Ligand SMILES: Cc1cc2nc3c(=O)[nH]c(=O)nc-3n(C[C@H](O)[C@H](O)[C@H](O)COP(=O)(O)O)c2cc1C
Ligand code: SF4
Ligand code: SF4
């Protein structure tokens with residue numbers, strides 16, 4: 001521990017902690033812009049400067065390790081003057097049209113500017129001197145250089161958390177900017193559309209591409225039937241966008257709000273999450289049988305999950321040799337979309353051409369996924385519009401709904417039922433746990449041997465988790481698995497995914513089944529989730545997800561009554577012909593750069 | 594104030610028997626070498642002026658197996674060309690200086706980061722390096738050197754940006770601390786010195802630290818190589834004793850009409866005629882990495898400043914706010930004042946901004962823009978405004 005003084009108060013922090021950490025411990029606020037809890041130190045915005053006794057220059061508190069005996073002041077005349085100058089300088093390069101801006105009222109730059117009451121500018125406007133570019137090519141987000149403060153959070157995110165490096169710092173001096181490989185449009189680089197950079201951008205330089213107006217138009221159009229699906233992770237985060245505490249569970253309120261907004265039918269992605277378990281679980285067992293019993297060398301193991309479109313695009317770019325290892329299952333969003341314009345439209349006697357299918361997702365990559373040419377198995381675009389959790393929050397505000405006092409409502413039926421197994425899809429390890437709950441029971445006829453169905457070893461925010469389940473007492477059909485040790489791994493965040501892929505490639509890992517989510521923490525930490533998202537908030541959302549699971553009556557996907565019914569009425573067998581047509585997909589190899 | 598007067602010295606370029614000196618040095622203990630350099634009072638010749646002996650001592654203190662000696666031959670400061678001359682005339686002394694530094698701190702590998710514009714010298718330098726490797730082997734000492742080429746960015750002369758560049762990354766300065774002696778190139782303890790510093794250290798070992806420190810002043814011991822340019826009948830490279838006044842310097846090199854001397858390049862200070870007599874060239878007055886540029890009365894100091902600011906606007910790495918945006922503000926500000934589009938009093942706001950840049954910038958580049966700006970604006974305000 002080291003002990004130092006900040007504003008004449010003593011504080012002790014572990015060795016390696018920064019002055020900023022120490023100040024926070026004392027509840028002393030220091031503004032930051034480039035600093036982000038999830039990322040390595042940058043120390044480039046300089047807005048966090050403080051005074052260190054004995055030092056001629058100011059020091060950046062986010063970058064300077066606390067030292068024994070330091071004497072720090074955070075609010076001297078020099079500090080205040082420097083910070084004001086720095087904020088002003090940022091604004092000089094920044095197209096400050098807040099009232100027309102997507103991040104208005106939730107912008108870190110705006111907040112610092114406001115805190116330092118920057119009114120009339122001292123310095124000269126430099127915006128017109130720059131050749132700022134707006135890149136709208138990605139289906140998931142817009143990159144507007146005129147809003148960029150060069151904090152490099154996005155670059156660090158993409159490199160450190162996602163191991164993608166689709167964006168990097170280019171040029172120097174006044175020309176310095178965040179750029180893609182050869183300045184190509186974001187739609188034509190290795191970007192996975194995960195939106196992690198969007199979530200960490202302090203300004204509107206990176207924002208999701210919104211479809212709010214299109215969805216309102218569909219709602220107002222009397223000739224359309226708007227059906228909404230809500231992803232598991234949205235219900236534990238939406239509250240944050242509407243002023244509630246992190247980790248608040250707002251499922252019922254969210255459904256009520258959507259109904260008040262005029263959505264014709266409010267349904268649940270959880271339903272297709274359960275369906276995914278049926279399809280993916282069956283696929284895994286079939287692969288195991290073919291590989292272990294039939295000795296089929298063509299069968300690729302380990303099998304990788306395919307629910308996360310950011311991960312899919314990553315593997316398409318980086319490890320195309322392993323595309324056969326991907327489960328062919330569509331993500332729950334796309335399964336839902338395909339069924340919305342077939343099964344659902346049929347049941348409700350609707351013209352599928354008039355069904356507008358909207359999904360509410362914690363994810364920006366889902367916008368890209370919905371646009372994939374493969375995702376038209378209903379004969380139409382299966383999912384018309386994808387909104388992020390944040391966009392739904394905005395729409396609820398626009399509708400004038402007081403979210404806090406809303407009476408809870410229930411999902412509509414036909415594709416509205418779900419189980420606890422589906423809810424946990426929202427957290428890293430959840431798909432694995434849900435799959436194990438079902439697969440184990442199919443194979444052995446008994447529940448997974450974990451207390452209260454909680455498979456704790458696959459839970460938690462550790463980057464790569466490994467577990468194995470011994471299969472004993474198999475029913476007749478699955479006798480060949482008797483005594484087998486099912487080895488699984490779980491990774492979240494693409495940097496961790498890459499570690500797993502390298503281990504698999506180098507023959508250092510003998511997994512059967514691997515769950516991978518592109519985003520840190522899984523979907524609860526998705527790029528479309530409320531800002532800010534950090535480790536503490538991810539943990540609260542994860543906790544909420546498991547609480548939601550615990551209070552469900554049904555907690556195993558194969559017990560979902562609507563799932564049982566849809567196989568009987570419409571799909572036939574899991575992995576059967578119809579299921580393949582609607583619920584499965586294929587992948588494409590993409591350029592490596 | 595001690596004024597040494599203008600004394601020409603021949604230490605750096607003196608031809609010596611390098612092998613003999615190395616044999617002597619390798620018989621010394623590591624501590625003894627470091628102590629000689631500390632005694633000499635030598636301060637870094639790359640611009641920042643950090644005591645060289647102390648730097649070596651810090652690096653020697655680190656327990657890591659893998660350590661490095663890096664020679665900073667990026668020579669990017671406008672008006673500086675002395676490192677090129679040293680590398681052309683006495684490269685074997687640079688190599689030997691690095692070997693001695695390596696011995697002192699326990700490094701077996703050295704890297705010379707050569708300015709890309711000096712690429713043409715590489716074939717010659719490389720073949721001399723091969724010879725050096727041979728002779729050092731004969732002495733029975735294990736030390737190897739290699740060249741790395743820069744990529745034309747001024748900022749890559751800043752030590753931590755230089756390390757990033759060697760590591761194959763974008764040349765952006767790092768946060769300090771940790772300093773290079775703890776966390777240098779490849780994250781290992783590193784001594785980085787300017788070309789001239791290394792040769793000077795070698796000569797200190799030859800003549801002894803105490804003898805060396807007899808030259809110069811207490812704050813600026815020794816001698817230094819100057820790159821003289823601008824309005825002078827005698828541009829070129831001169832090794833002079835430290836501690837002369839600007840007046841003595843101008844008496845020797847001026848054209849009779851000198852109105853200002855920019856000491857230390859774009860990052861340095863502008864000394865106006867009225868301060869020539871009472872300004873010492875050295876750490877007690879105006880320090881310099883070697884660049885001495887003379888301006889006579891035909892020059893517009895507005896153009897001079899404009900030029901420097903243009904340079905900084907382009908050569909800032911761009912990562913930190915005060916420097917990236919501050920440089921643009923200063924440049925645009927003086928242009929508009931000159932054009933009469935904004936009031937001359939705006940220069941006061943810009944001076945305050947330059948002060949913020951000095952206090953809050955991440956590296957020496959942004960921190961020193963205010964040197965040229967304030968010294969020119971303060972002394973030649975009328976030339977900026979009218
Ligand atoms: C922007 C900038 C550029 C620099 N360029 C050089 C350079 O070209 N050559 C050099 O020796 N030092 C340069 N330096 C100084 C180095 O960072 C470092 O202090 C020096 O290499 C240390 O060597 P010394 O102690 O022997 O002077 C530069 C510093 C800054 C901030
Ligand atoms: S990014 Fe922030 S400061 Fe900039 S215009 Fe938008 S809300 Fe305003
Ligand atoms: S969306 Fe993801 S992959 Fe694309 S640039 Fe941002 S962080 Fe990188």
Ligand code: SF4
Pocket residue numbers: 147148149150151152153154155178197200201202203205206
């Ligand atoms: S795009 Fe956003 S996160 Fe990236 S550097 Fe610019 S402001 Fe920072």
Ligand code: SF4
Pocket residue numbers: 748765766908909910911912913914916917954955956957958959960
């Ligand atoms: S002061 Fe300038 S050169 Fe140095 S880190 Fe900041 S922007 Fe880069």
Ligand code: FES
Pocket residue numbers: 031032033034035042043044045046047048049060061062063
């Ligand atoms: S928050 Fe410390 S430099 Fe940006």
